[in-house]
Amino acid sequence: MIEDRWYKNAVIYSLSLDSFLDTDGDGIGDFPGLNARLDYLQGLGITAIWLMPFHPSPRRDHGYDVADYYGVDPRFGSLGDFVEFTAACSQRGIRVMMDLVLNHTSDQHPWFQQAIADKNSKYRDYYIWADKKPEDADTGMVFPGVQKTTWSYSRRAQAYYYHKFFEFQPDLNIANAQVQDEMLKIVGFWLELGVSGFRMDAVPFLIAADGINAADPDPAFHFLRRLRDFAQWKKGDAVLLAEANIPPQDCLKYFGDAGDRLHMMFNFPVNQTLFYALAAGESRPLKEKLEASRGIPETAQWAHFLRNHDELDIGRLPDEQRQAVFDAFGPEPDMQLYGRGIRRRLAPMLGGDRRKLELAYSLMLTMPGTPVIRYGDEIAMGDDLDLPERQAARTPMQWSGERNGGFTSSDQPVRPVIDQGPYGYRKINVAMQRADPDSFLNWTERMLRLRKELTEIGRGSFSILDLPDHLLAMCYEHQGRASVFVHNLSDRRTDVCLDPLPGECESGRALVCLQTNHAVPQDEEGRYDLVLEPYGFRWFRLGGLEDMLQGDGSPAATAAA
Numbered sequence: 185m186i187e188d189r190w191y192k193n194a195v196i197y198s199l200s201l202d203s204f205l206d207t208d209g210d211g212i213g214d215f216p217g218l219n220a221r222l223d224y225l226q227g228l229g230i231t232a233i234w235l236m237p238f239h240p241s242p243r244r245d246h247g248y249d250v251a252d253y254y255g256v257d258p259r260f261g262s263l264g265d266f267v268e269f270t271a272a273c274s275q276r277g278i279r280v281m282m283d284l285v286l287n288h289t290s291d292q293h294p295w296f297q298q299a300i301a302d303k304n305s306k307y308r309d310y311y312i313w314a315d316k317k318p319e320d321a322d323t324g325m326v327f328p329g330v331q332k333t334t335w336s337y338s339r340r341a342q343a344y345y346y347h348k349f350f351e352f353q354p355d356l357n358i359a360n361a362q363v364q365d366e367m368l369k370i371v372g373f374w375l376e377l378g379v380s381g382f383r384m385d386a387v388p389f390l391i392a393a394d395g396i397n398a399a400d401p402d403p404a405f406h407f408l409r410r411l412r413d414f415a416q417w418k419k420g421d422a423v424l425l426a427e428a429n430i431p432p433q434d435c436l437k438y439f440g441d442a443g444d445r446l447h448m449m450f451n452f453p454v455n456q457t458l459f460y461a462l463a464a465g466e467s468r469p470l471k472e473k474l475e476a477s478r479g480i481p482e483t484a485q486w487a488h489f490l491r492n493h494d495e496l497d498i499g500r501l502p503d504e505q506r507q508a509v510f511d512a513f514g515p516e517p518d519m520q521l522y523g524r525g526i527r528r529r530l531a532p533m534l535g536g537d538r539r540k541l542e543l544a545y546s547l548m549l550t551m552p553g554t555p556v557i558r559y560g561d562e563i564a565m566g567d568d569l570d571l572p573e574r575q576a577a578r579t580p581m582q583w584s585g586e587r588n589g590g591f592t593s594s595d596q597p598v599r600p601v602i603d604q605g606p607y608g609y610r611k612i613n614v615a616m617q618r619a620d621p622d623s624f625l626n627w628t629e630r631m632l633r634l635r636k637e638l639t640e641i642g643r644g645s646f647s648i649l650d651l652p653d654h655l656l657a658m659c660y661e662h663q664g665r666a667s668v669f670v671h672n673l674s675d676r677r678t679d680v681c682l683d684p685l686p687g688e689c690e691s692g693r694a695l696v697c698l699q700t701n702h703a704v705p706q707d708e709e710g711r712y713d714l715v716l717e718p719y720g721f722r723w724f725r726l727g728g729l730e731d732m733l734q735g736d737g738s739p740a741a742t743a744a745a
């Protein structure tokens with residue numbers, strides 16, 4: 185059977201318009217800028233773009249404070265530009281996923297404005313109110329240290345309103361049927377305009393019982409099913425990808441036992457333990473989290489990532505492990521955020537060490553699921569710790585050695601371009617790295633090409649080989665295809681002995697190293713002896729490239745059909 189669930193073998197690239205490329209000289213990236221770089225992205229080998237919020241918004245939280253769900257912030261362009269963008273993506277076989285922020289609106293949204301102006305307005309019940317400040321109002325803040333409370337007083341409304349996030353982001357009342365209908369309408373609108381799916385913001389809070397006084401959270405979970413049903417009715421291949429930083433045992437509820445709720449979820453537990461593995465050179469907790477990720481429905485898929493636009497959240501690691509990650513990657517108080525995270529980009533966290541960067545990427549690309557990369561990480565961009573909070577890792581894309589890194593001609597970029605030190609745009613930029621076959625950019629491009637050909641990672645089943653804790657070796661199988669990925673997390677050169685792969689002996693195919701294209705010699709028992717360099721890794725495929733080039737007919741291997 186040809187499997188054409190595109191999200192099972194996609195490579196997703198996340199970007200925020202404001203920091204990508206500015207074409208009109210106002211210092212803010214825009215749709216024409218993004219359109220101008222689609223060929224670059226296609227060349228890099230990504231198959232889908234996750235576009236961060238671009239709606240009209242006061243942008244007090246990077247656009248996660250939406251003031252009009254149906255519009256485009258004029259600083260980025262028009263609705264027409266948006267449709268040109270989706271059409272241009274479609275021409276290139278690139279899918280578009282957009283952020284869907286349904287947990288809350290901006291306090292400037294007309295619904296909230298009407299809700300506070302008129303107690304009898306139908307919009308009043310779109311939000312969550314209390315006459316008296318609830319006793320737990322000063323607990324459960326998502327941004328501790330910056331956010332003071334979860335219930336704020338509106339003088340105009342003469343009541344307290346609930347906000348899981350900042351006070352300018354009032355939570356919508358999902359218990360109200362009209363609110364649910366509004367949400368579906370928004371989804372339908374953007375699907376009609378050419379998107380293939382949504383990155384759903386803050387899903388645990390969207391469906392949480394707190395604030396809506398519902399003893400039973402199940403109705404909210406049912407909403408996820410309704411949403412999926414609706415989205416797929418509108419567009420058969422639409423995909424919902426949830427941001428939900430929750431413990432592994434809760435994830436099934438989000439996917440739905442029958443695979444009838446969300447298609448994809450970011451795997452936060454694996455993300456956090458992967459950083460612990462890098463920090464401590466120890467794979468045991470990562471193996472445990474990988475084991476805990478099994479057993480999801482056939483149509484469900486994990487999304488794996490290294491860094492995103494927020495802090496690296498290590499809040500769910502046991503204390504000792506969290507401390508090890510802080511010590512290794514964010515030792516200074518200034519590098520840490522909200523008591524649980526690190527606000528740096530990947531490259532500076534890893535000390536700019538190319539071996540560690542490649543190891544981190546190799547690990548992420550071979551996790552069971554779909555990889556998500558973040559703009560700028562393909563050239564190993566740095567951060568600017570002088571910027572407040574999460575903005576440190578949101579500096580403009582560095583395209584060239586020209587003024588402002590080629591991002592804008594304005595003297596006032598939306599955020600400062602990094603211009604000093606080893607991560608300054610004169611040293612780290614796309615133009616330079618394109619010209620250098622050994623650059624991180626060209627390395628990433630080669631790895632993405634391989635990754636897409638290895639469809640068994642996204643579609644198949646995995647086993648973890650029994651090796652010492654400084655190593656992680658995973659084997660994948662799918663419809664006769666098999667591969668193995670071996671990583672050395674330590675700073676020591678190490679010997680590795682691998683057993684033959686399942687199915688190998690019967691097929692008579694050799695195990696081929698994909699980096700060198702050489703078959704690996706076997707001993708008398710059919711085992712392989714390898715040596716891995718410090719932080720080294722190797723990717724192997726049964727039958728090697730020959731096998732791979734035949735493809736398995738699934739469209740995602742060559743981007744969307």
Ligand code: NOJ
Pocket residue numbers: 245246248285349385386427493494
């Ligand atoms: C999660 C987003 O990733 C984050 O950037 C945002 O601040 C919150 N949700 C609130 O929307």
